[in-house]
Amino acid sequence: MTVVEKLKLHEAHPAYRWREDFPILRQKVHGRPLVYLDNAATSQKPLAVIEAEDRYYREYNSNIHRGVHALSQQATDAYEKARVRIQKYLNARSPHEIIFVRGATEGLNLVAQSFGRPRLRPGDEIIVSAMEHHSNIVPWQLACEQTGAVLKVVPMTDSGEFMYEEFERLLGIRTRIVAVTQVSNALGTILPVKRIIEAAHAQGVPVVLDGAQAIPHARVDVQALDCDFYAFSGHKVYGPTGIGVLYGKEKHLEAMPPWQGGGDMIRTVSFEKSTWNDLPYKFEAGTPHIAGGIGLGVALDYLASVGIEAVAAHEHDLLEYATGLVSEIPGVRLIGTAPEKAGVLSFVMDHAHPHDVGTILDHQGVAIRAGHHCAMPVMDRYNIPGTARASFALYNTREDVDALVAGIHRVRELFA
Amino acid sequence: MADLRELYQEVIFDHSKRPRNFHPIVDATRKAQGHNPLCGDKLTVYLKLDGDVIEDVSFEGCGCAISTASASLMTESLKGKTVQEVQHLFEAFHHAVTDDHAPAHDELGKLQVLCGVREFPARVKCATLAWHTLQAALKSELKAVSTE
Numbered sequence: 001m002t003v004v005e006k007l008k009l010h011e012a013h014p015a016y017r018w019r020e021d022f023p024i025l026r027q028k029v030h031g032r033p034l035v036y037l038d039n040a041a042t043s044q045k046p047l048a049v050i051e052a053e054d055r056y057y058r059e060y061n062s063n064i065h066r067g068v069h070a071l072s073q074q075a076t077d078a079y080e081k082a083r084v085r086i087q088k089y090l091n092a093r094s095p096h097e098i099i100f101v102r103g104a105t106e107g108l109n110l111v112a113q114s115f116g117r118p119r120l121r122p123g124d125e126i127i128v129s130a131m132e133h134h135s136n137i138v139p140w141q142l143a144c145e146q147t148g149a150v151l152k153v154v155p156m157t158d159s160g161e162f163m164y165e166e167f168e169r170l171l172g173i174r175t176r177i178v179a180v181t182q183v184s185n186a187l188g189t190i191l192p193v194k195r196i197i198e199a200a201h202a203q204g205v206p207v208v209l210d211g212a213q214a215i216p217h218a219r220v221d222v223q224a225l226d227c228d229f230y231a232f233s234g235h236k237v238y239g240p241t242g243i244g245v246l247y248g249k250e251k252h253l254e255a256m257p258p259w260q261g262g263g264d265m266i267r268t269v270s271f272e273k274s275t276w277n278d279l280p281y282k283f284e285a286g287t288p289h290i291a292g293g294i295g296l297g298v299a300l301d302y303l304a305s306v307g308i309e310a311v312a313a314h315e316h317d318l319l320e321y322a323t324g325l326v327s328e329i330p331g332v333r334l335i336g337t338a339p340e341k342a343g344v345l346s347f348v349m350d351h352a353h354p355h356d357v358g359t360i361l362d363h364q365g366v367a368i369r370a371g372h373h374c375a376m377p378v379m380d381r382y383n384i385p386g387t388a389r390a391s392f393a394l395y396n397t398r399e400d401v402d403a404l405v406a407g408i409h410r411v412r413e414l415f416a
Numbered sequence: 417m418a419d420l421r422e423l424y425q426e427v428i429f430d431h432s433k434r435p436r437n438f439h440p441i442v443d444a445t446r447k448a449q450g451h452n453p454l455c456g457d458k459l460t461v462y463l464k465l466d467g468d469v470i471e472d473v474s475f476e477g478c479g480c481a482i483s484t485a486s487a488s489l490m491t492e493s494l495k496g497k498t499v500q501e502v503q504h505l506f507e508a509f510h511h512a513v514t515d516d517h518a519p520a521h522d523e524l525g526k527l528q529v530l531c532g533v534r535e536f537p538a539r540v541k542c543a544t545l546a547w548h549t550l551q552a553a554l555k556s557e558l559k560a561v562s563t564e
Contacts, residue, residue, distance in 0.1 A: 351433075353480035355455045356424075359539060363420045371455050385456030385478060414424055415481070 015314055018306060019395040021046040032365025035403045040185050040213060040344055040391035041369050042235045045299070049239060052298040053291045063287055065264055079290050082297025083280070089300045090230065091221040092247050096279040099246040099253070100288050104212040105135040107231030107246030108179070110283065111208050112139035114256040115229070115248075116177055122148030125174040127167065129191065130156045130381060131184040134374040136210040140179060149176065156381065160187040160336040167196065171203055178207045182214035186375040186387065187336025188319070188344030190214075197226055206252070212236055216393065217315055217342040219308050222247050234292060238393075239299035243292030246283075253279050260285040303394075311394040315343055318392045322401045329408055335387045346373075346387040349408070351415040357388040360414060361407040368404070422532035423539070424481065427489075432481035437474040437491035446556045450477075450549030452541055457483045461549045468498045473550075480542050482533060487546035489527055499554060506547050513543050 019025055022044045027034050036044060056078065062071035064079050080095070087095045101107045116126070126140050130153050137151075144151055152175075154167040162180075171178070178200045182193050197207045206228035211220060216237045222230050229248045235241040248256075258265055258276055262285030267275040276282045303311065322345050327334055331350035349357055358370030371386040372379045379386055390404050441447075441462040449460050459477025463470060473494045475487045494502055508521045513533050520528070533543045 353455075353457075355457075355480040355539070355542065356482070359423065359536060360420060376456075379456060385458070414420075415429070 013314075013397070014306075014310065015395060015397050019397070021048070021302070022395050023047055023050070025395060029365045029367070030363050032363075035364075035366040035400045037390040037392065037396065037400060037404060038367045038369050039216070039393035039396075040236070040373075040389065042241065043216060043238050043393050044395065045240070045295075046238055046302050048302050049295045049299045053240060053295045056291045056294055061291075064290055065281070075290055078294045079288075082293045085297040085300055086245055089220075089304065090245075090247055091223050093223060094250060097247055097250050097253065099248065099280045099283045100293050101231070101244050101246050101283075102242055102289070103233035103235070103244035104210055104231040105139075105233075105244075107229075107244055108136055108208070108210060109139045110246055110259045111179075111229050111231070111248070112143045114259045114283075115206075115252060116140070116143045116149075117146055118257065120144075120147035120149040120176055123174060124149040124176045125152050125170075125172070126150070127152045127154060127170055127175055127178045127180075129154045129162055129167075129180045131160065131162070131187055131189060131191075131375065131378050132179075132181055133185050133210065133212070134376070135212075136179055136181055136208075137377070140177075150174075153377075154180075156189075157338075159338050160184065160189045160378075161338045162189065162191045164192060164195065168199060171199060171205065173203075175200070175203065175205050178205055179210070180207070181210040181212075182220075183217065183342050183344075184336070184375070184378070185213045185344070186373040186378045186389070187338065187346055188213075188341040188391075189336060189338040190218075190340040190342050193227070194225060201226065213343070216303075217312055219312075228252055234296040234299065237296075237299055238302060239296035240289070240292040243289045243296050245296070250279065253283070256283075258282050258285070262286045306394060312342075314394060315392045315396075318396055318398065318401060319343065319345060321398055322390065322392075322404065325401065325405045326408065329405070329412070331412060332408060335382055335384070343393075344389060344391045346389045348384055348387055349411060349415070352411050354386045354388040356415070357408070357411050360411045361388075361404070364403065364407040364410060366400075366403050366407045419532075419535060423536055425529045425532065427526065427529040428481060428485040431485035431488040435475075435484050435488040437488065438476060439474050440476055441472055441474050444472075444474075446553045448549050448552035448556050450545050450552065452479075452483070452545050455480065455542070457542065457545055459483070459487055459546060459549060461487070461546060461553045463550075463553050465499075468500070470494050470497055470499070470502065475546060475549075479545065480539075482530070482539055482542040483545045486530055486543045489530065490546045490550065493525060493527055494550075502550070502554070506551065509547060510544060513540055 060071045060074040062075040064076040083095045087098050152170045200207045208229040209227045211232040215232045233244040265285040335346040354370035369389045444462040445465045446463040457479035462474045464472040473491045511518045
């Protein structure tokens with residue numbers, strides 16, 4: 001096979017077609033073609049999502065669940081259709097189990113306050129992992145402060161693996177909640193959530209999953225997982241910002257008090273007493289991000305049409321390719337080398353601070369994230385101020401990885 | 417790459433790789449810690465004041481090339497100056513790294529190598545961290561601090 005034939009075969013990879021769906025990727029940054037590798041922070045949006053939001057505002061913008069007029073009905077139908085779409089994507093039992101929130105952060109805060117706080121007593125324990133994003137640490141710390149409960153942390157190995165045996169040791173009669181991420185945003189580690197859930201349930205302990213980093217990379221089936229709650233953000237899975245989902249088992253959601261009060265979440269209001277609306281509206285006070293909800297439904301449709309298995313395989317290939325190339329560069333150390341990883345390549349360089357790496361790569365058109373990635377305890381664990389992080393999405397290609405590697409070599413030249 | 421070289425000038429590499437006055441001052445009269453939580457940069461500025469005059473100044477910590485070089489260059493530019501002169505210099509420096517239309521300040525001397533940072537808004541805080549920490553140190557209680 002000639003080099004040209006090999007190239008053609010390579011360019012036939014569907015990722016080159018998928019790229020075409022993302023108009024933002026056609027631009028240049030600092031005179032270089034944009035290589036967007038900051039997907040763990042937020043993913044780009046396919047045209048279908050952009051057009052769905054646009055269409056809502058152009059053609060049927062209206063408030064939902066209250067108007068009797070045509071546009072209101074159309075908006076309500078589209079919003080509720082999106083909820084059903086999300087329910088099916090997650091394989092939840094009922095659309096009532098799908099609560100629209102602003103993002104994973106709000107979803108986790110909702111669970112901590114409405115599910116956690118009322119059931120926690122002084123000395124009760126909440127288990128999290130050492131590699132949580134701040135959004136799955138701080139809401140639990142707030143609940144601990146309010147109730148006298150205690151946060152227990154499952155440590156990780158030097159390579160960034162979840163220490164399952166330590167988890168089993170921590171799981172005890174005082175454990176009330178286990179809240180862990182499915183994929184680490186700073187390291188890319190995939191946690192053994194199925195085993196975690198089985199072990200916790202064997203002790204009667206409910207499990208909350210932070211799915212923000214997992215849902216763009218893997219099929220999620222909440223019934224197969226049997227998790228009690230699952231939170232994710234729309235914008236990391238090709239949907240709009242400002243919209244996300246909290247899935248909760250109906251039995252829990254029914255028993256939980258409302259989190260925020262306002263319109264839409266009530267059945268009746270008087271100055272003596274108000275009564276609550278049915279699920280899921282009990283948790284959806286106020287006018288929601290209607291266009292966002294509709295856009296998120298379209299984003300999941302898009303991902304389903306591409307095929308999450310194909311996406312996962314492609315991203316795995318990119319990660320392997322990048323890991324091989326970057327780990328061979330002298331003076332570069334990978335942070336997070338667990339055997340099971342998804343989508344994230346974090347690294348530090350001997351002579352260049354992550355911020356300098358980020359600025360120099362940016363000038364090559366390569367967008368990565370530099371910093372602590374809202375996971376300060378992970379950075380402390382490695383005794384580093386932060387990392388440079390490249391993270392992959394379905395539209396990335398091996399050429400993007402090559403541009404990253406060339407950029408890292410440029411950093412080495414400058415900082416040698 | 418010319419514009420990257422505006423930011424990463426040789427003087428900056430020199431000072432980030434071999435920072436000057438990079439040590440604690442055992443008999444410091446003031447000190448303060450600076451932290452940029454966005455990037456994790458942390459540094460401590462030590463001051464030894466003789467009345468109103470900066471007799472000695474140093475720093476320690478870890479940060480990117482820009483923040484380390486800026487701290488190093490700052491310590492070089494302050495010795496022997498009065499607190500009032502330092503305030504004046506701080507204002508001129510702050511102006512120079514944030515305002516595109518800032519006139520050239522001769523008094524900035526070597527500090528002018530950091531002016532390139534104004535083309536990189538995300539990095540301005542790196543260049544000013546040491547100076548803000550200095551401000552905090554000047555405002556701190558007048559007392560000897562232990563480095564142990």
